[in-house]
Amino acid sequence: MPRRQGQSVPMPSHQQRRRPRAVVPLLAGLVVAAIVGGVWAATATPTSSHARATGGAATQPVAEPSAPPGPPACAAVVAGLSERDRLAQRLMVGVDAADPVGAAEIVRTAHVGGIFVGGKATALLRNDKLAAVQSAAALPVTVAVDDEGGRVQRIDKLDGSMPSARRMAASMTPEQVRAIGFERGRQLRARGVTMNFAPTVxxxxxxxxxxxxxxxxxxxxxxxxxxxxxxxxGQREAGVTVVLKHFPGHGHASGDSHKGRVSTPPQDRLERDDLRPYSALVGPGGPLADGSGVMVGHLDVPGLTDGLPASLTPAVYRLLRGEYGFDGLVITDDLGAMKAISNRFTLPRATVTALQAGADVALSSNVAPAGPVLDALERALADGTLSAADNDRAVARVLAAKGVCVDRS
Structure with a gap:
């Protein structure tokens, strides 16, 4: 993600194409209401006809109240969404943190699955303004920030500063770092943030x-x-979804992907160092395997990416899903404001290519209408560039990560 907050690349302003919203089935609607309200709707116990007629107690034993319903299967919820709304769930778009009304309007009109709160403005993070963003949506919205500590923080002006990762490792025990993660996660959740693009691994x-x-x-x-x-x-204990970054490893890259193309060592070298955290933490049975995400960086890996950035390369997603066995949410690094992508691709083209390659969610920090990107995705779905079955599976992962449903696929 951009290490300098608040720098977004403007997109041309187009009139966003509107389509009638699909009516989400009643069950999905109840689940959405329950998620936003913070409770699952309970099933009421009916009163017997004798009791209703006489106003007295029923002569037959009254059945015990049934247990509250759990979340439905994701396939049912996905089936209740229009094609465009399914695609919109796979977008995370930038919003202006100084404009809470504008952020809510983006969610209301585009139905995007997530927003990224960048910059240094704080209006959207104060006075429960993110609640209005959630109220504008039919489905819960993922609210993501970069809050690593050190140079990359989001709520330091509001809740205090965290040390950098390097300083934490050099001066603290893991238990102390876990406590910092929990406290910061508690602060993020209190402000309405649900996802943190951290830790950097x-x-x-x-x-x-x-x-x-x-x-x-x-x-x-x-x-x-x-x-x-x-x-x-610590973050997860506080209720924040963490996203490990930047797969397959930016630590030994040749430069800065915010400024242009960069290369990493070849895959066999990455396997000795850079890829080990993913194997240990999010591989099968890993402590963060369930309920965490992974961000794929814009990195050229000799012998693996064949000239495309990792975020747009199918082989990279196969490596993460196959060899490393990760079955959770996979998100691209910023497709809009990082020159490793924007110097070569328009945002709609980059988004189509990333989702086709295997990303579940395409991230862009740009504060711009989502319509042109959704139009491109609809065309890609219509002509077979995007597989409808793959798209539905990705939407199910997105919704499951938000707790809307249970992915039983």
Missing amino acids: DVGARPAGSVIGDRAFSDDPDVVIRYARAFAE
């Missing part, structure tokens, strides 16, 4: 101010694993 010891630099816990993969796990477990 890149492995490296480059100068503190370089693109990763002190955002990395260490150049020792074992130290990264211990401290990233501690921070992530």
Whole structure:
């Protein structure tokens, strides 16, 4: 994600195409209301006809109240969404944190599945303004920030500063870092944030101010694993979804993907260092395997990406899903404001390519209408560039990650 908050690349302003919204089935609607309200709707116990007629107690025993219904299967909820709304669930778009009304309007009109709160403005993060954003949506909205500590923080002006990852690993125990993660997670949740693009699990010891630099816990993969796990477990305990980044590893890359194309060492070298945190933390049976996400970076990996950034390369997603066995939510790094992408691709094209390659969610920090991107995705679905079955599976993962439903596929 952009390490300098608040820098967005403007898109041309187009009139967003509107389509009638699909009517979500009653069951899905009840679930959405229950999620937003914070409780599951209970099933009422009917009164017997004799009691209703006489106004007295029924002569027959009254059945015990049934248990509150659990979340439905994701397939049923996905089936109740229009094609465009399914695609919209796979978008996370930038909003202006100084404009809470505008943020709610983006959600209301585009029905996007998530928003990214960038910049340094704080109006959207104060006075329960994010509740209005949730109220504008038919389905819960993922609200994401970058809040790693050190140079990359989001609520430091509101709730205080956190040390950088490198400083935490050098001066604290994992237990202390877990406590910091929990307290920061509690603060994020209190402000309406549901997802944090942290911790960084890149492995490296480059100068503190370089693109990763002190955002990395260490150049020792074992130290990264211990401290990233501690921070992530604290956040998760507080109710925040964590996203590990930047797969397959930015710590030894040749430069800054915010500024242009960068290369990493070849895959066999990455496997010795950079990829080990993913194997240990989100592989099958890993402590963060369930309920966490992974962000794929814009990195050229010799022999793996064949000239495309990792975020647009099917082989990279196969590596993460297959060899590393990760079955959770996979998100791209910023497709809108990072020049490793924007120098070569329009945002609609990059989004189609990323979702086709295997990403569940395409992230863009741009504060711009989502209509042109959704139009491109609809065309891609119509001509077979995007598989309808793959799209539905990705939407199910997105909804399951938000607790809307249970993915039984």
